Amino acid sequence: NAGVTQTPKFQVLKTGQSMTLQCAQDMNHEYMSWYRQDPGMGLRLIHYSVGAGITDQGEVPNGYNVSRSTTEDFPLRLLSAAPSQTSVYFCASSYRTGRSEQFFGPGTRLTVL
Amino acid sequence: RKEVEQDPGPFNVPEGATVAFNCTYSNSASQSFFWYRQDCRKEPKLLMSVYSSGNEDGRFTAQLNRASQYISLLIRDSKLSDSATYLCAVYNQGGKLIFGQGTELSVKP
Numbered sequence: 714n715a716g717v718t719q720t721p722k723f724q725v726l727k728t729g730q731s732m733t734l735q736c737a738q739d740m741n742h743e744y745m746s747w748y749r750q751d752p753g754m755g756l757r758l759i760h761y762s763v764g765a766g767i768t769d770q771g772e773v774p775n776g777y778n779v780s781r782s783t784t785e786d787f788p789l790r791l792l793s794a795a796p797s798q799t800s801v802y803f804c805a806s807s808y809r810t811g812r813s814e815q816f817f818g819p820g821t822r823l824t825v826l
Numbered sequence: 827r828k829e830v831e832q833d834p835g836p837f838n839v840p841e842g843a844t845v846a847f848n849c850t851y852s853n854s855a856s857q858s859f860f861w862y863r864q865d866c867r868k869e870p871k872l873l874m875s876v877y878s879s880g881n882e883d884g885r886f887t888a889q890l891n892r893a894s895q896y897i898s899l900l901i902r903d904s905k906l907s908d909s910a911t912y913l914c915a916v917y918n919q920g921g922k923l924i925f926g927q928g929t930e931l932s933v934k935p
Contacts, residue, residue: 746923753834755913755927756870763921771922772829803869812858812917817869 714739719804719818726794726825734789734821736804744807745787746771746815747779749800756803762787763810794825829853830916832926840934843904847929849914850896858917859890859897863910864928870913873899904933 720735738745746761748771758771762781776798778790787806791798802821807813832849839845851859859876874881876888876897887900897914911928918924 748925753927755832756925758922758924761921761923769921772924810917810921814860814872814875815862815870815915815923817871819869 716740717804717806717816717818719802719821721821722819724821724823726791726823728795728825730794732791732794734791734802734804734823736787736789736818737785738787738806738816739785740806740808740816741784742806742808742816743784744810744813745781746805747777747787747789748803748805749773749798750803750820751800759789759802791823796825799823799825827852828927829918830914830924830926832914832929834927834929836930836932838932838934839904841904841906843933844900844902845904845931846901847899847912847914847931848896849898849916849926850894851916851924852895853916853918854895855919856895856916857919859888860915860917861888861897861899862913862915862925864913865910873912901931904931906933906935909933 717738747759748756760779762768804818805815861873862870863873864870880889885902913928914926
């Protein structure tokens with residue numbers, strides 16, 4: 714199993730550009746989520762999904778969209794990138810809800826100029 | 827105020843020391859509690875879950891105090907390899923898993 718994979722590993726955007734961060738898991742996990750990590754802020758939940766077709770907002774959803782058309786994939790879209798979105802983005806999945814062990818991807822380091 | 831809070835540290839301790847971290851949470855309906863470990867620039871990994879009765883895994887002991895709404899992590903006989911950031915996480919009834927800011931631990935020879 715590859716576990717949780719994220720692409721790209723690094724990305725530089727200009728203000729106003731849009732892009733999609735990809736996340737996929739091959740463990741047949743129902744629960745998937747996106748976090749951003751900034752210095753001194755820990756992990757902050759952006760969006761999460763309890764299953765295909767179901768998504769909900771986390772702590773810091775503004776400026777991001779998600780969809781969950783399949784169990785395996787949970788892409789995160791930045792609609793119009795801003796410098797405040799410069800961060801490390803982690804995707805995570807777990808067997809069932811947030812009660813289970815979260816398996817994280819390696820992260821995407823995003824810089825918005 | 828963040829829903830889950832930790833002392834960010836850093837905690838600088840010598841090898842062999844005992845160190846304790848606390849994590850407070852504000853939602854009294856929180857259901858599940860965890861400690862994750864994160865090495866520099868890597869993804870977090872589960873260290874241990876925290877049960878109501880407390881639990882121990884080798885040199886690591888986790889406890890939950892529901893009345894005061896905090897969880898703790900005790901590391902005994904610290905090793906150099908314990909140097910990392912320790913993140914507490916709290917699962918709420920609404921389906922959200924919320925993390926604290928993380929506590930940085932540096933174990934020195």
